Amino acid sequence: MQQSLSPFDIGRIRGLEPARERAGGEQVSPCGACSVRHLTFCAPLGEEELNHVSRIVQNIELHPGDPLFDEGEDATHLYSVTAGAMKVYKLLPDGRRQIIGFLFAGDFLGLADDEAYAYSAEAITHSALCRFPRRKLEALLERYPRMERRLLGMASHELAAAQEQMLLLGRKTAKEKIASFLLSLGRRAEQRGQTANPVSVPMSRNDIGDFLGLTTETVSRTFTQLRQAKLIALMPAGRVDLLDVEALQDIAEGN
Amino acid sequence: MQQSLSPFDIGRIRGLEPARERAGGEQVSPCGACSVRHLTFCAPLGEEELNHVSRIVQNIELHPGDPLFDEGEDATHLYSVTAGAMKVYKLLPDGRRQIIGFLFAGDFLGLADDEAYAYSAEAITHSALCRFPRRKLEALLERYPRMERRLLGMASHELAAAQEQMLLLGRKTAKEKIASFLLSLGRRAEQRGQTANPVSVPMSRNDIGDFLGLTTETVSRTFTQLRQAKLIALMPAGRVDLLDVEALQDIAEGN
């Protein structure tokens, strides 16, 4: 794997650098300069609240393949992705892996109803994250219900996505899974203000398989099928051109 | 299907009757008498708060097979199950169905990050629910952050369950799926204070299949396999005796 940084990601990470430079002094809230704040759970916060957030946040940078935390570890922190792409997954004792989700700028991770993380997290591309001590963040949530409300909204959204994924895993064919996956990646890129059509697919075939409940080989064969049917085109740097979105949507819905 | 009411459920529903009789007058909060409150999102509420809840809640009773709402409908209400068993599911246009979850006393449903329900809900057994107008409940959440916090906790819990189900759907074999399912039903029954071992399985083979991403036939065959291996015994009234929990756990984890 070890995907290199896409042009977009470099831009994102550069954009965040002011926020990462937290001189101890009384400078303006670095969170105020956060270019992806509107996507995160910090979206509803005002000037003063952001200052409080700034004081407890720490900025993390990860390289492709770097682990963030492992399933079962003590869930001491919550994270918000500000740039790049992450994967979160669960393992069975014999090594079978299910990727629970891919995370991009704006997504958070580390919410655990237990004391321990319920999944492992690892960087796919060069990524940047904000790291919040759980206890301190909880104290903040107590003070700023708007933030808690936002978090509930994001959790609801994630829940809906998880349910959609259950439908995919339990009832869709390989072709339907791949079509759904590509469209979903496109939709999410769009939400982040990126280009939805030649969609960026930064993860490996193996990761895609472990996300869709397929093997690497089946993923590859299905891409080939879609390519031969002129529904997609594989471009350099892990980009996929969706040549016939309508047809892909029909396939994704099972028609 | 049309499962008849189990002795337990009758008890539950009877236990709730005081709460269902909402004379318009100034009587004591019917929610104060709720026998499953500790399981619901009303758990953290005090005397006064419960009174407010009582004023906006309505009690619903459903018979086996009764629909509660359909995917895509305007999400005007939230519900909390107080007795019985429900199923929530999503459909593909051609009729393929994925059951997203089975709900029992204490579980809530209807949380939508959109204006519309993301799934359909239907009663499996004779069931009772509390029905809350979304707008009014949201106003209450604003006033009682404790309730919102509890809801976030329950949503996190659901999210973790959904992720576990993704692992099951994407990576487990039929035998592992069935073993996981039975153990999970048992654990949940236990949490509600019911018997975990001869576990109650009120749903049809078809429902189980649509929950686990299998066909009815495969579910049936797998039950037979487990029965022949002396790991379970099928008892009357949809109960399953887990004869060797350890072995079932090993199977469920993929060992």
Next chain:
DNA sequence: CGACGAATTGAAACATCTCAAAACTCGTGG
């Protein structure tokens, strides 16, 4: 340019599905 991991392609194996029929359950009515 050379090399190593990732992706693709091929052929055979297999778990689950599909189609079909028999057996069972349980409520109902004679």
Next chain:
DNA sequence: CCACGAGTTTTGAGATGTTTCAATTCGTCG
């Protein structure tokens, strides 16, 4: 109390989509 009937569950046999195992090609990076 027993027999009937409709729906559900179980069992069987054959079909199939996906996996497994193996080999080749591609792409990227040193």
